[in-house]
Amino acid sequence: MSKAYQRPKVAVIGAGFAGLRCADVLLQGGVDVTVFEARNRIGGRVFQVSLEGQLYDVGANWIHEPNENPLMDIAKDTNTFVCPRPFGVALVDSSGRSRSIPYAERLKTTIDDLFDRASEYSYQHSAAIDPRLSIMDYVRDRVTEEFKGQPEFMQDLHREAERRGMWDGDPTSSLSLKHQCLEKGPGGIDVFVSGTYKNIVSQVAKPALEKGVVQLGQKVNRIIYQDDSSPAKVMVETSSGTQESFDEVVVTCPLGWLKKHRTSFFVPELPPPLSQAIDNISFGRLEKIYLTFPLAFWLSRGQDQQSTGSIDGYPCVTHFHHPSYVKNQIPYPANQMIVSLTHLLQGHTQPTILFYIHGPYATQLVHTIKGLEPHGDEYNNVLETYTKPFYSRLPNYAINDPACKPRSYYCSTWQLDDLAGNGSYSNFQIGQADAAKDVAILRDAGVLNRMKGVWFAGEHVAPACRQATTVGAYISGERVAENICKKWDMVLKRVSQGQPLAHI
Numbered sequence: 001m002s003k004a005y006q007r008p009k010v011a012v013i014g015a016g017f018a019g020l021r022c023a024d025v026l027l028q029g030g031v032d033v034t035v036f037e038a039r040n041r042i043g044g045r046v047f048q049v050s051l052e053g054q055l056y057d058v059g060a061n062w063i064h065e066p067n068e069n070p071l072m073d074i075a076k077d078t079n080t081f082v083c084p085r086p087f088g089v090a091l092v093d094s095s096g097r098s099r100s101i102p103y104a105e106r107l108k109t110t111i112d113d114l115f116d117r118a119s120e121y122s123y124q125h126s127a128a129i130d131p132r133l134s135i136m137d138y139v140r141d142r143v144t145e146e147f148k149g150q151p152e153f154m155q156d157l158h159r160e161a162e163r164r165g166m167w168d169g170d171p172t173s174s175l176s177l178k179h180q181c182l183e184k185g186p187g188g189i190d191v192f193v194s195g196t197y198k199n200i201v202s203q204v205a206k207p208a209l210e211k212g213v214v215q216l217g218q219k220v221n222r223i224i225y226q227d228d229s230s231p232a233k234v235m236v237e238t239s240s241g242t243q244e245s246f247d248e249v250v251v252t253c254p255l256g257w258l259k260k261h262r263t264s265f266f267v268p269e270l271p272p273p274l275s276q277a278i279d280n281i282s283f284g285r286l287e288k289i290y291l292t293f294p295l296a297f298w299l300s301r302g303q304d305q306q307s308t309g310s311i312d313g314y315p316c317v318t319h320f321h322h323p324s325y326v327k328n329q330i331p332y333p334a335n336q337m338i339v340s341l342t343h344l345l346q347g348h349t350q351p352t353i354l355f356y357i358h359g360p361y362a363t364q365l366v367h368t369i370k371g372l373e374p375h376g377d378e379y380n381n382v383l384e385t386y387t388k389p390f391y392s393r394l395p396n397y398a399i400n401d402p403a404c405k406p407r408s409y410y411c412s413t414w415q416l417d418d419l420a421g422n423g424s425y426s427n428f429q430i431g432q433a434d435a436a437k438d439v440a441i442l443r444d445a446g447v448l449n450r451m452k453g454v455w456f457a458g459e460h461v462a463p464a465c466r467q468a469t470t471v472g473a474y475i476s477g478e479r480v481a482e483n484i485c486k487k488w489d490m491v492l493k494r495v496s497q498g499q500p501l502a503h504i
């Protein structure tokens with residue numbers, strides 16, 4: 001029988017953006033799809049918690065580079081409120097002193113320009129750049145050359161440069177300069193998904209959920225692909241003991257998960273180039289802390305109660321340089337960024353601050369709260385100890401004012417979550433010789449996909465400029481589905497949800 005008359009049976013492992021979009025497109029092609037999801041929910045690293053009656057994203061909450069971004073269309077379709085990244089910034093320096101807004105902005109503009117130049121330098125000279133050089137090395141050299149006579153500004157620039165690590169989940173000094181060029185994308189000002197990603201994920205999941213092809217609570221333990229029959233069959237074995245064979249299997253487990261489990265998960269083990277690619281790409285450590293207060297005390301009283309218009313006076317974002325004024329010194333550089341959600345959430349009524357923490361300090365913090373009851377006294381005390389040196393430096397803070405005492409504390413723990421790969425998302429670190437090649441090897445899965453029916457999707461195999469993002473995961477799932485349909489001569493007439501495939 002010609003392939004055109006066959007309906008392939010495809011398993012998708014994971015119901016995050018990659019798996020859900022993959023299932024959606026496969027269903028549109030008429031494929032017989034089963035999605036195996038180990039958790040009892042969909043969304044993967046896109047997930048919300050409810051704090052004081054308000055939903056907050058624990059994982060992704062930005063849509064990066066919104067130009068030509070299908071998630072922007074889905075946000076619009078689902079009436080999800082998004083807010084462009086605010087530009088203003090305040091700064092509290094290492095001694096705990098609030099610096100003037102013009103100084104904070106000069107510092108930010110200078111460092112943003114240095115990051116842009118690092119990117120351009122990497123773009124122009126990537127092949128010649130030593131893989132051991134970091135973005136921090138580039139910034140240090142430029143700062144030394146260009147700001148020689150200004151020691152205080154130089155020191156502040158070094159501290160400010162550390163916040164770059166927040167976007168990648170690891171310290172700036174570990175991020176590869178050579179591979180910085182890969183992040184050059186279609187542009188646009190990032191938007192904060194104020195209405196949360198909830199409805200966007202639901203929309204992407206809708207076709208698969210409506211067709212009843214998502215099996216929740218079904219962890220896949222092994223994929224056995226050694227069968228040499230033609231066409232190949234791949235066996236999927238779940239933790240509940242089921243075994244089922246498929247024509248094609250799409251693996252969207254996070255990179256950190258593949259690093260940890262690949263030797264027992266794939267039977268036989270993956271060929272060396274694939275294993276090496278998995279080992280060579282790094283996995284970051286970003287976590288988020290939410291503090292909710294009775295009032296947004298950092299704004300002039302009354303402003304936080306307004307439900308219309310912009311909030312003037314204090315910027316949405318505050319940068320803190322490593323606090324040397326703390327009695328028990330924080331053992332790792334804790335250059336911190338906090339975001340006032342009062343500025344970004346619809347209605348402007350949420351007196352909540354979001355901390356982004358990354359790298360070794362994030363690791364230490366999540367291990368300190370491990371096993372503590374969320375919102376219990378011990379848990380809250382740990383988070384209070386970390387956050388107070390920062391929030392107590394915001395305007396209008398008064399130690400005895402009940403408005404200045406957090407009402408709820410929450411910290412994400414992705415690094416403790418095996419199914420999230422014990423981390424946040426992929427990044428390229430110093431020492432990696434050829435990141436583009438590693439991603440390409442993994443994305444194309446060697447001969448595994450065409451010959452053996454094993455495919456990889458997920459943020460770690462997204463187009464380079466969309467790596468590590470929700471839209472990257474979405475596009476990677478779409479691309480694999482399209483390739484499977486091609487392999488089976490199935491016609492994909494039209495792909496709904498966001499923009500058509502043609503734009504990619």
Ligand SMILES: Cc1cc2nc3c(=O)[nH]c(=O)nc-3n(C[C@H](O)[C@H](O)[C@H](O)COP(=O)(O)OP(=O)(O)OC[C@H]3O[C@@H](n4cnc5c(N)ncnc54)[C@H](O)[C@@H]3O)c2cc1C
Nearest residue numbers: 014016017018038044045060061062220458459469470473
């Ligand atoms: C703290 C944090 C902040 C972030 N911020 C942003 C942001 O602002 N903007 C942005 O674009 N991106 C952000 N990201 C990254 C973004 O969340 C991810 O790139 C994207 O969600 C990954 O989607 P995915 O489908 O590749 O993986 P996942 O969402 O992780 O989906 C994989 C799924 O596979 C399941 N699974 C794993 N193993 C098995 C198994 N053996 N059997 C069955 N199921 C399995 C998992 O449970 C999971 O549901 C952030 C991530 C984190 C953690």
